[in-house]
Amino acid sequence: MSSVSLSFEGVRRRFGRVRALAPASGRVSAGELLVVTGANGSGKSTLLRCLAGLLAPDAGQIEHLEAGTALSLPERRARIGFVAPDLAFYDELSAGENLEFFARLRGLPVARGAKLLERVGLPADRAAGALSSGMRQRLRWAWALLDQPRALLLDEPFQNLDVEGENTVRALLGEHLESGGLAILASPITLEVSGAVSRLELAR
Amino acid sequence: MPSPASNWLASARAVFTKDWRCELRSRYALNAIGLFAVTTLVVTSAALGPAGTNSSLAINVLPAMLWLILLFAAAAGLPRSFVHEEESHTAIALRLAAPPSTLFVGKLAFGVSLLLGIEALVAPLYLGVMSLEVASPGLLVIALVAGGYGLAAGSVLIAALASQARGRSTLFSVLAFPVLMPLLLLAIELTRNAVAGDAAGPALPQLLLYDASVTIAGLMLFPAVWNP
Numbered sequence: 544m545s546s547v548s549l550s551f552e553g554v555r556r557r558f559g560r561v562r563a564l565a566p567a568s569g570r571v572s573a574g575e576l577l578v579v580t581g582a583n584g585s586g587k588s589t590l591l592r593c594l595a596g597l598l599a600p601d602a603g604q605i606e607h608l609e610a611g612t613a614l615s616l617p618e619r620r621a622r623i624g625f626v627a628p629d630l631a632f633y634d635e636l637s638a639g640e641n642l643e644f645f646a647r648l649r650g651l652p653v654a655r656g657a658k659l660l661e662r663v664g665l666p667a668d669r670a671a672g673a674l675s676s677g678m679r680q681r682l683r684w685a686w687a688l689l690d691q692p693r694a695l696l697l698d699e700p701f702q703n704l705d706v707e708g709e710n711t712v713r714a715l716l717g718e719h720l721e722s723g724g725l726a727i728l729a730s731p732i733t734l735e736v737s738g739a740v741s742r743l744e745l746a747r
Numbered sequence: 748m749p750s751p752a753s754n755w756l757a758s759a760r761a762v763f764t765k766d767w768r769c770e771l772r773s774r775y776a777l778n779a780i781g782l783f784a785v786t787t788l789v790v791t792s793a794a795l796g797p798a799g800t801n802s803s804l805a806i807n808v809l810p811a812m813l814w815l816i817l818l819f820a821a822a823a824g825l826p827r828s829f830v831h832e833e834e835s836h837t838a839i840a841l842r843l844a845a846p847p848s849t850l851f852v853g854k855l856a857f858g859v860s861l862l863l864g865i866e867a868l869v870a871p872l873y874l875g876v877m878s879l880e881v882a883s884p885g886l887l888v889i890a891l892v893a894g895g896y897g898l899a900a901g902s903v904l905i906a907a908l909a910s911q912a913r914g915r916s917t918l919f920s921v922l923a924f925p926v927l928m929p930l931l932l933l934a935i936e937l938t939r940n941a942v943a944g945d946a947a948g949p950a951l952p953q954l955l956l957y958d959a960s961v962t963i964a965g966l967m968l969f970p971a972v973w974n975p
Contacts, residue, residue: 631836635772647761
């Protein structure tokens, strides 16, 4: 399995006159989890969006290395797994059809989606529009792991999950880290997580 | 091992198939375009009657009316393809999963197939209710296909640009005027030539050039507006 690391230095972002993210720096390597905490509005989600390539930072450096090679911005977008509260899927399609679509889009075997849905305990034939908020969160996890990414960016990843769901996704996160992946997890509350964990507190 | 080109085509086909699958289940654009086209067709025929029997009206007015009906039908349904992705937050997953060019081509194929389908329904009805006889039916088909492609491609391109802005519907209207005006003038001229039985003239190559230009402009502009 190739080594992976994600580092960021002085990443900041404003929306007009509002400072959404004060300069933030950190580094996470294979097998490590970086937990980003901070009050509401401190910029946790903004930081993760910048790292995912969904938002351009106003300043700062982001370096995503895989097997010693720095990834370009399009490669970074394609290689990360992303879970966020506003990540949505097609209501007209079932959970299985949604994952099948994204598998085809990425040139992956379509059977992988069915296995992941089984793992997160989600019926493949249920319309995405008819899923509860907890089930949607399980679908986000299945979607994020579809391409077996080496880097996971998790924005409030346990939100709305029941005990069984949280245990399942914690196990998935543990397996991801044990296999040499890395993860950055953003949460407004202090979370109990085990393993190689570092923490970053964002100031508002 | 599939080649990059076949992967690219498979991704674009996945977007096309997904858009049609969602559309057939929600029927939003189909209903909007179909109802608008039928309503304007009925209003036009009620106001003008069998205007095709008047040769002056048939050549000077009816081709323009046909393209106005198609323009507003397209405007009623095609902008949704990108706007809906932004408003329903599915754009986040798309940005991370697909290169912008495959997304644009998939959506373009969906828009073109939808509009050509509407044309196949509206044009024969229009000719019938207006009693409009076409001297060169083959040229009319070419005008509808080339003009329909340009109308769909222009609308999809504008929708892609406007979907990133706040005042989406206003911006769509503002951008549509300069982008679609040349296309409509050329399509109307070609349709007039078809009705009158004249040769295609310079309108056909100009229309094909417009289609190619809009497609290339879309492929070049879309990645810049789609990603931050």
